[in-house]
Amino acid sequence: MATNVVMPQLGESVIEGTVGKWLKQVGDRVEQYEPILEVVTDKVTTEIPSPASGTLLQILIGEGATVKAGTVLAVIGAPGEAVAPAAAPAPASTAAPASADTAAPARAGTPRLTPVVARMIAEHHITDAELATIRGTGEGGRITKKDLENFLQTRARPTSAPAVPAWEQPGTGELFRPTEEVLRPVTAPASGAEEIIPLTPIRRTIAEHMVRSKNVAPHVTTVHEADMSRVLKFHQAHSAEFEKQGVKLTYTAYFVQAAVAALKAFPLVNASFTEQGIVVKREVNIGIAVATDEGLIVPVIKNADEKSLLGLARAINDLASRAREKRLRPEEVQGGTFTLTNYGVFGSLFGTPIIHQPQSAVLGVGAIQKRAVVIDDMLAIRPMVYLALSFDHRLLDGALGDQFVQKIKRFLEEYPLT
């Protein structure tokens, strides 16, 4: 009796997942609850346990393909068991499956391929059409390893095209190329001077997200400056006390606090723009951008408005460290309503961050630096920070954006000392 492996729903609002990596191959024996594949959702990788013991008979969804929850991914059963034709997989709307359709039917009349030739065809992604152009020099026209090697040599170095008048040639540059060609992933380096690092699922997700955000939301960035004297004074007075409670207090916690206060004052910033209308969120869930070895990830502090400074600091430390260890649960990167990115830790003064869709704004925090400032016509040395807010100009006008940042600034500058 065959058992289907289906794409699980990883988290309440997660309706699709990407097949990251098959941990078992067709023909492998799997035990019930043994990890059978990795599923990637919004940059979090989760191992999926096998629903049954048996032999992996068929893999229906290839690595890199994104499908809706409930889609059949593979079939497990007794070795040699016939597999009933499965319903066509439902590809998700946002990402095109990259390798779900690689099993090309054998062409009639094609000579059988030797093992090495079959392997090389797969390794070099030689298409059926390309294969048809290779003239086999083996017995009965069989394509030999050498034929393939020769083909790959000419394929790598295209022969120089005959001279054509300039007006006969299509324009060069990305503008003149068909979209599919521009967006098509490069599969082989053009020369030995380049190297291709394959896209990890995380990198692909980041790239798609960045492009999408810039496409849908007209970004505006406004920069304000805040005096951090009182925050620093408080911090010096209290960080030892926090440490006693086992929490390392970072400046990020103060900025989250300030953002929460401003979001409460301006609920329109805690919202999403949709065609149906502006969706104002009741929850204040703050995403924190965390740099990891594999790429940027944004875990979310749920209900940040209900947390004390201590609670925020603890949540930030916990999420950041688990993000670096890749131990976040899928729902922990979901549901953010506003994002904070503290690039100041890397020395940046201010940046123009990209909005985390479908939110409406992102706050960038620069490095805290002592600067000479003029107060009451006198020069003073104060620890200053630049606060940069990128916001979606469709639903937020400049005045509102600036008022929002001013609220953050005041919160920080008037920070209570006790």
Add this chain to the structure above:
Amino acid sequence: MPVLTNIEAVTRTLQEEMRRNPDIFITGEDVGVRGGVFRATRGLYEEFGERRVVDSPLSESSIIGIGIGAALYGLRPVCEIQFADFIAPAFNQIVNEAARMRYRSNGAWICPLIIRAPYGGGISGGLYHSQSIEATYAHVPGLYVVAPATPYDIVGMLRYAFRVNDPVLFLEHKKTYRLIKGEVPDAWYTVPFCKADIKRAGTDVTVITFGLMLHETLQAAEQVATEGISVEVVDPRTLSPLDKETILASVKKTGKVLIVYEDNLSFGWGAEVAAIIAGEAFEYLDAPVMRVAGPDVPAVPFARTLQDFFMPNAEKIARALRQLAAY
């Protein structure tokens, strides 16, 4: 560098080792006064005396049995089986005693015994003086089965055999004794077991072979080179345990394999080599693994014409090489 024949390589190395180590002695049929039927022990009886070069009765079982007993008590015996064809009576001593000694005593006893056995056909020796026996013994764990084919390898591997502490079946192809000559360096060296040697480098087809067939293959490779077929010749030298690494590396390079051995084709030594290649280099193969070997008849016939039919040779090997290259 002196040029030696294969038989001179054997004799010189035995003499050199016996001078070095007084624990070494030789026993076998006619090895003493007569100096061996192939003259492999010529002069040794005169130099080392009857206590170290001992003529034995016509009993292979006792030749090996004596060797095992002496080895257990610390000596370094060299047992000569006059023709490998006659080794069968000693099968029980070699397989059940010598090869298992270390294992069944849990390492408490070792059996450093060298069994020299001239083997192979092509010398009009008929049924009882032409056999190849490697398949039977390569099947036995606990035993080194080596078959060096050149003076250099014979000297290096015989020296090495005196330095391992397990039984060694040292196969010498009798047709190569005076046919094959080669340079042997003056400087002392050994050739370790389980290390194959690329006897000729090439890119189109790999041939794996040993003994007399190595030399036939080298001739065949020379022939087909003129037709543009580049042949790599791998000589495993140690037939068991095999140097899989070198063999697989060559197969992965060329993608086409021919295995040549003189013994009967079926269930032969080359079947194991073919199985290893199919199992561990399948995705590199560009043609079926092929074998050239003796036909499945009970023995190498005496009649010259029939012997020629039986023996693989450069002609037959070249034919298979052309077939493989074209595949």
